[in-house]
Amino acid sequence: MSIVVTGATGHLGRLVVEHLLADGVPAEQVVATGRRTERLADLAERGVRVAAVDYDSPETLAAALEGAEVVLLVSGSEVGRRVPQHRAVVEAAVAAGVRRLVYTSAPHADATPLVLAPEHKATEEIIRASGLTFTLLRNGWYTENYLGDVQQARESGEIVAAVGDGRVASAPRDDFAAAAAVVLRTEGHDDAVYELAGDVAWSFDELAAAASEVLGRPVVFRAVTSEQRRADLLAAGLDEGTAGFVVALEENTRDGLLAGGTGDLSRLIGRPTTPLVDGLRAALAEG
DSSP states (O other): OOEEETTTTSHHHHHHHHHHHHTTOOGGGEEEEESOGGGGHHHHHTTOEEEEOOTTOHHHHHHHHTTOSEEEEOOOSOTTTHHHHHHHHHHHHHHHTOSEEEEEEOTTTTTOOOTTHHHHHHHHHHHHHHTOEEEEEEEOOBGGGGHHHHHHHHHHSEEEESOTTOEEOOBOHHHHHHHHHHHHHSSSOTTEEEEEOOSOOEEHHHHHHHHHHHHTSOOEEEEOOHHHHHHHHHHTTOOHHHHHHHHHHHHHHHTTTTOOOSOHHHHHHTSOOOOHHHHHHHHHHHO
């Protein structure tokens, strides 16, 4: 059996490969792919097959997926280009006779108004229409997404957002990667859809309290309106499109779209998800 992990040069894909190896999958059965294979040199030295893959170059996909049984499609990072890129991977998987395709999607991608969801919804539709056996990993929010807020709070003493009383059920990338590795190396996940999120949905007051603990200084949460948030972001130098995206995402948070609730993630990894303060402390140490 061979397991292909796309995006292995990125944070999540790399962690998935590490979990597969730690879980006992022989290195020669793992294929780590990415655009810049020099970043995968250490994996090659450990016996992992390394392959250059560019979602925009079908010939690279065909070579990397040859003989693969299970493929992890880590969603692309180029917003606006994800659908054609993902379609190319799905088509290559069909042509290669892949038994199962695993895709990292977004929470409730087929039904949510989450600003990030449309490309994921379209990709899920492509996968379902392909006839491939699939597993959809609808990843919730990474704790690392708030590292920048915490780092800024080191100087300002506050976290500012237009999220109201919204809650976020985050977990570190490593928890999501551990779940992906389980799904890739074990059976029983055919045509399954997992809504993955942290066990605890925290408020931004709780985020500020966690920041206080890891920074060793007082941090408070300051709630603002969407209009004020947009004005502040523009004044800080963000362009209209980026500022609008940030505000829309914070409004999604306010509306409870990132609050999790299924327990799928902890069930897959066989332990509670990593608490917010521990995830932030680890992210700060790495960053």
